[in-house]
Amino acid sequence: MALPGGVWPVGVLTEIYVERPGIGELQLLMPAAARLTQQARWLAMIAPPYVPYAPALAARGVQLQQVLLLRPESPDEQAWACEQLLNSGQCGAVLIWLNQAQERTLRRLQHAAERNGTLAILYRSRGARPFPAAALRLHVGKSDGHTVINVLKRRGGGTPPPVRLDLHGALTRRMSIPPWLPMPTAASRLQTAH
Numbered sequence: 001m002a003l004p005g006g007v008w009p010v011g012v013l014t015e016i017y018v019e020r021p022g023i024g025e026l027q028l029l030m031p032a033a034a035r036l037t038q039q040a041r042w043l044a045m046i047a048p049p050y051v052p053y054a055p056a057l058a059a060r061g062v063q064l065q066q067v068l069l070l071r072p073e074s075p076d077e078q079a080w081a082c083e084q085l086l087n088s089g090q091c092g093a094v095l096i097w098l099n100q101a102q103e104r105t106l107r108r109l110q111h112a113a114e115r116n117g118t119l120a121i122l123y124r125s126r127g128a129r130p131f132p133a134a135a136l137r138l139h140v141g142k143s144d145g146h147t148v149i150n151v152l153k154r155r156g157g158g159t160p161p162p163v164r165l166d167l168h169g170a171l172t173r174r175m176s177i178p179p180w181l182p183m184p185t186a187a188s189r190l191q192t193a194h
Helices: 027-038 054-059 075-088 103-116 167-174
Strands: 012-018 042-046 067-070 091-097 119-125 136-143 146-154 163-165
Touching (some): 012 103, 027 042, 091 103
Parallel strands (some): 012 119, 042 067
Antiparallel strands (some): 146 163
């Protein structure tokens, strides 16, 4: 993909705008998440819209014993939890689904990511106001059965053409699901947490 230097930037806040939950936004991070959890670093997920499908994470090489799933109720609690995890120095990656946050809150998260060199991903819906200091901003959507990633902002300037990925096919092949069996829908794959 058209990432700066070909890797996810660490020590910065990356924004990923999602057309709708469950269209591949988490799969984009799986190679990095697998590598980090295999190095005994924590992968923290804060307030995802659905509980991630554990067999899919494991199929991508993520060590499930290194995954933290937090479900704070309010945006303030979510941001607080994110900041604590980023400041801990124990997480290789912190992923947070946060649409409502003041710029000063996002700046605190940015500084915490910088201090510890953590991969910090801020998932947002299309309508959320961009964080000006984000080093990388992507939009993830769907078109003709493919996941389409548009780079909206990256360090070094310039925006490459959109990238089209067949994440559904890649996941099906990795999980060894025969192609004639339907993949579970996003609603059935991801269970709502209580």
